Amino acid sequence: MNKNNLILYSGILIFGLAAPFLFPAFKVQLSILCVLIILATTWNIQGGEMGYNSFGNILFYGLGMYLCASVQVGMFFPLAEWTESGGEKTFVHTPTQFFQGMAVGLIVAAIVPTIIAGLIGYSILGLRGHYFAICTLGLGVAAGEISGGIEIIGAGQGFTTPPFPDVGSLEARGEFFYFLSFFTLILTFIAVRSIYSTRFKLILNAIRDNEDKAEAMGIETMKYKIIGWMISAFFCGLAGGIMGGLVGYIDSTDVAFDGREMGVFMVLMAILGGKGTLWGPIIGATIFHIFKEGFWTFFLGWQYVALGVLIVVIVIYFPEGIMGWLREKYPERFGEVVDEKDRKAQVELK
Amino acid sequence: MDFMVFQYPMITVQACLDGILLGILFALIAYGMALQWGVMNIINIAQGDLVILGGYIAYFMYLYGIHPAWGVIVAPVIMYFLGVLIYKLVINKVVDRDLFISILATFGISILFMQLMNFAFGADVVLANSDYGTTMLFNNNVVLPNSKLFSAFISILFAICLVIYMKKSKLGRAIRATAQNARAAKILGVDTEKVYAATFGINAALCGVAGALISITFTIHPYMGLPYTIRSFMIVIVAGLGNLPGVAMSGMGLGVFEEFADYILGTEFRIGSVFLLLVLILVYRRFKLSRKREYLK
Numbered sequence: 001m002n003k004n005n006l007i008l009y010s011g012i013l014i015f016g017l018a019a020p021f022l023f024p025a026f027k028v029q030l031s032i033l034c035v036l037i038i039l040a041t042t043w044n045i046q047g048g049e050m051g052y053n054s055f056g057n058i059l060f061y062g063l064g065m066y067l068c069a070s071v072q073v074g075m076f077f078p079l080a081e082w083t084e085s086g087g088e089k090t091f092v093h094t095p096t097q098f099f100q101g102m103a104v105g106l107i108v109a110a111i112v113p114t115i116i117a118g119l120i121g122y123s124i125l126g127l128r129g130h131y132f133a134i135c136t137l138g139l140g141v142a143a144g145e146i147s148g149g150i151e152i153i154g155a156g157q158g159f160t161t162p163p164f165p166d167v168g169s170l171e172a173r174g175e176f177f178y179f180l181s182f183f184t185l186i187l188t189f190i191a192v193r194s195i196y197s198t199r200f201k202l203i204l205n206a207i208r209d210n211e212d213k214a215e216a217m218g219i220e221t222m223k224y225k226i227i228g229w230m231i232s233a234f235f236c237g238l239a240g241g242i243m244g245g246l247v248g249y250i251d252s253t254d255v256a257f258d259g260r261e262m263g264v265f266m267v268l269m270a271i272l273g274g275k276g277t278l279w280g281p282i283i284g285a286t287i288f289h290i291f292k293e294g295f296w297t298f299f300l301g302w303q304y305v306a307l308g309v310l311i312v313v314i315v316i317y318f319p320e321g322i323m324g325w326l327r328e329k330y331p332e333r334f335g336e337v338v339d340e341k342d343r344k345a346q347v348e349l350k
Numbered sequence: 351m352d353f354m355v356f357q358y359p360m361i362t363v364q365a366c367l368d369g370i371l372l373g374i375l376f377a378l379i380a381y382g383m384a385l386q387w388g389v390m391n392i393i394n395i396a397q398g399d400l401v402i403l404g405g406y407i408a409y410f411m412y413l414y415g416i417h418p419a420w421g422v423i424v425a426p427v428i429m430y431f432l433g434v435l436i437y438k439l440v441i442n443k444v445v446d447r448d449l450f451i452s453i454l455a456t457f458g459i460s461i462l463f464m465q466l467m468n469f470a471f472g473a474d475v476v477l478a479n480s481d482y483g484t485t486m487l488f489n490n491n492v493v494l495p496n497s498k499l500f501s502a503f504i505s506i507l508f509a510i511c512l513v514i515y516m517k518k519s520k521l522g523r524a525i526r527a528t529a530q531n532a533r534a535a536k537i538l539g540v541d542t543e544k545v546y547a548a549t550f551g552i553n554a555a556l557c558g559v560a561g562a563l564i565s566i567t568f569t570i571h572p573y574m575g576l577p578y579t580i581r582s583f584m585i586v587i588v589a590g591l592g593n594l595p596g597v598a599m600s601g602m603g604l605g606v607f608e609e610f611a612d613y614i615l616g617t618e619f620r621i622g623s624v625f626l627l628l629v630l631i632l633v634y635r636r637f638k639l640s641r642k643r644e645y646l647k
Contacts, residue, residue: 053453123633126636126637130450135628138626138629138632139629141621142622145619148618149619304461308461308462308464311458315455316451316455319451
């Protein structure tokens with residue numbers, strides 16, 4: 001088992017490192033895929049493992065996006081003049097400035113949303129079930145509407161992130177963002193995997209299965225819920241910062257706090273792959289991204305119609321996701337001991 | 351920030367009146383929300399999109415030369431059948447499931463509707479002009495469009511009719527019985543499947559009426575649905591299920607709040623303030639409930 005894992009991981013790692021050179025035309029798509037996987041995996045921490053279905057992780061993603069870009073600009077140039085109009089033409093980042101700004105920006109983009117998640121966590125995570133879902137939906141949309149009215153970050157007309165500096169190669173931009181997102185993905189995966197092998201994950205599962213009982217057993221559920229949400233926020237912020245640089249343009253409701261698109265995507269990807277599993281969100285995000293790109297290309301204009309239908313179909317007919325389906329079909333592979341007699345009795349009962 | 355609204359009493363009066371008239375419309379939509387939430391235990395994110403669709407029906411009648419006020423009669427009829435259709439296709443599969451499933455499924459319907467409306471009617475902000483004129487009050491200091499008065503009147507009329515229908519008719523009794531205990535109602539011979547379909551249809555029809563009125567008094571746009579959903583959700587959780595006077599009062603309160611937010615913070619923060627208010631209300635409710643829980647311990 002361990003040997004298989006090693007082969008699998010090294011295979012994926014080698015593929016990931018070679019991918020931009022094998023498919024040079026798809027570098028941006030592959031980077032977006034990495035970001036999507038990060039979002040789905042971290043949504044899964046509180047959505048799948050903890051049972052708190054949030055529409056609001058988009059809040060951290062959008063915050064990360066704005067923070068990273070603002071820091072990157074604000075470190076060297078006046079932010080207000082930059083966003084007013086065409087600042088990217090007057091002020092040009094040198095390569096050193098760009099990379100320094102990006103590094104500091106990403107750190108800020110990861111840490112500030114984490115702190116915010118910790119601060120609002122106590123109030124928001126006390127809500128249960130659908131109240132939590134709607135409240136986080138409200139948070140995401142409110143953030144979008146409010147950031148659309150703030151002048152210094154571009155208000156309604158958007159915010160152009162610093163263009164990639166001229167380092168002598170046309171391919172450099174794509175490669176930089178691909179490797180940035182790929183290494184963030186690896187970081188996320190390692191973090192999430194090590195979290196899932198500790199007692200912390202069992203506590204999250206206990207919260208999902210029965211919160212009151214978990215509390216009665218002496219677990220400080222609120223503390224763990226907040227920590228779980230903060231972990232999500234950390235990686236969502238990072239993903240947002242990368243995505244901001246990758247897209248090159250931030251709009252409050254269409255790119256950053258896009259609850260209608262990204263906010264639903266992360267939920268959908270996790271559900272499609274299978275909530276509450278390590279690999280589910282990764283598989284779900286990959287399939288979803290391929291499917292989505294197909295639709296976006298061939299059914300241009302009808303993509304949201306297809307998206308709406310897709311959500312309804314997945315949710316109604318496929319709520320357990322791919323991993324859930326596999327688990328039902330091959331329970332032995334998932335380390336579940338199946339008692340043949342018991343299974344037969346259950347089938348008969350059905 | 352602009353506090354002129356407090357310095358000139360007439361603006362305060364204007365904002366309050368506007369808010370109350372708007373709030374009555376919100377209450378009508380929230381009543382539909384409370385109905386389906388109470389009976390079927392689903393939260394319909396597509397509520398607002400049904401409202402906007404109702405508005406487009408009235409708008410199209412206006413385009414073809416019919417007075418848009420007739421939309422108040424036509425829209426609910428069309429929307430009732432559309433609601434039953436949506437129920438048969440999607441909702442009946444999520445009724446017994448987890449609430450989150452229903453939220454996500456209706457979110458999908460919402461995106462679908464939003465986009466179909468965008469294709470069919472274009473992304474322009476439209477309104478159906480009713481030519482009702484305006485009423486001036488207090489030495490011409492307060493302007494009230496008659497269409498707003500008309501819409502408030504029609505909303506109240508529909509609400510009263512619906513309450514009487516729910517109390518007196520056979521279907522109304524069946525709906526109330528199902529809301530109380532679906533299983534017992536089933537045992538006693540109520541066809542709950544039919545009741546659910548009718549409930550969803552009635553909800554859609556209410557949305558249709560509200561939408562037609564909104565297209566006369568305000569403006570409609572394919573992407574404006576979600577705020578209406580959030581408003582009605584907020585009104586229902588503030589008032590509680592099955593508390594009709596509460597729904598009316600909190601609807602008006604929300605309307606007044608919005609008008610003041612509009613004056614003080616500026617129009618660009620109007621929708622944002624609604625969503626923030628939702629978050630605040632939910633958080634307040636959470637602390638209130640947790641105190642109660644500790645007390646029970």
